[in-house]
Amino acid sequence: MSQPSGRSAARPLTERQRRVLVVDDEQPLVTLVAGYLERDGFEVSTAHDGGTALELARTADPDVVVLDLGLPVVDGVEVCRRLRTFSDCYVVMLTARAEEVDKLIGLSVGADDYMTKPFSPRELVARIHVMLRRPRLTTDPLPPLEEQPPRVIGGLVLDLAGHEVHLDGEPVPLTPTEFDLLATLAGRPKLAFTRRQLIDAVWGETWVGDEHLVDVHVAHLRRKLGDDPAAPRFVRTVRGVGYRLGTGT
Known part of the structure; x- marks a missing residue:
């Protein structure tokens, strides 16, 4: 060795x-x-x-x-x-x-x-x-993380300041990339993000490669959140566009 x-x-x-x-x-x-x-x-x-x-x-x-x-x-x-x-x-x-x-x-x-x-x-x-x-995608300025309250989507609680996620009271162990992907979607819950927008927000605007990298991480995130890919509660597919955050129902 x-x-x-x-x-x-x-x-x-x-x-x-x-x-x-x-x-x-x-x-x-x-x-x-x-x-x-x-x-x-x-x-x-x-x-x-x-x-x-x-x-x-x-x-x-x-x-x-x-x-x-x-x-x-x-x-x-x-x-x-x-x-x-x-x-x-x-x-x-x-x-x-x-x-x-x-x-x-x-x-x-x-x-x-x-x-x-x-x-x-x-x-x-x-x-x-x-x-x-890890730059963030922004269309409007957001307050500092410590000033942002936890985001609650159904039984999902996303604590940006603490960098923690809980689902139905149980902690969800996410990688930094998975957390940043979820936080980006949660930052604009009504917005449908393209893969390129998510790449820019999570990996950075200088990242060059296959944009289907996003799909792999979405699949991994859905699995950890117990999302059914056919009818996801949290990370929803917008056909022809990309992904947006669901309501948790």
């Missing part, structure tokens, strides 16, 4: 520094990506296999994990699945194969984004910055 590398563990974190874990069995690629991230002010840890990645994810508590799909022994999909049992960090999946099935499999277990090799390290760093900023 490869040894974990805490590249800047001795340096105290500042308010601007975030932790990124880079996981890939191609050591030159890991070194290249880690170098770009460190120059941009990130604290970087690295791993070359799934087991070490999970150990580091528990101890280093990263804000973002850059995770290769094709890892030896424990592949990226399984790493992501296990990661989601104890962490809500952002996950960017890397794949050497461009087939849509690889991307969708990764996203179905809680990955937030994907990049196909070869890719630009600069673009990866830019996407990570966008994830950590």
